[in-house]
Amino acid sequence: MIRHSRFRWTATALLLAALSVLAGCGKVPQFQGNEDSLRAAEALWTAVCSKRMPLVEQSAAEIERLHQAGTLSDDAHTILVEVVTQARAEEWDDAVSQLRAVLQGQRRPTQ
Secondary structure (H helix, E strand, O other): OHHHHHHHHHHHHHHHHHHHHHHHOOOOOOOOOOHHHHHHHHHHHHHHHHOOHHHHHHHHHHHHHHHHOOOOOHHHHHHHHHHHHHHHOOOHHHHHHHHHHHHHOOOOOOO
16 A cells, blocks of 8 residues: 555656646747847847848857847857857757747737
């Protein structure tokens, strides 16, 4: 009886831990209504979709500038740098997919 109860407790704890992790998945960093950050992400979208490396590099520089200025959050910076890295490796489909998720996940500020 004790063994069965311990198994049930362990299984429940593992299930709750897994659900907690999954609940955090799928969330994308928000640009917090900052138009400059959103424009930089959209410029990166254009660069990646057109597979134009000079535009990717230009976007990367703007992303770094915004991050250094404190306009772009650490989380948003991290994910956009991942997209840039994928583009530099010519993993265009992966870069498009990841950036699409970021752009579609933006909550527009309510007025």
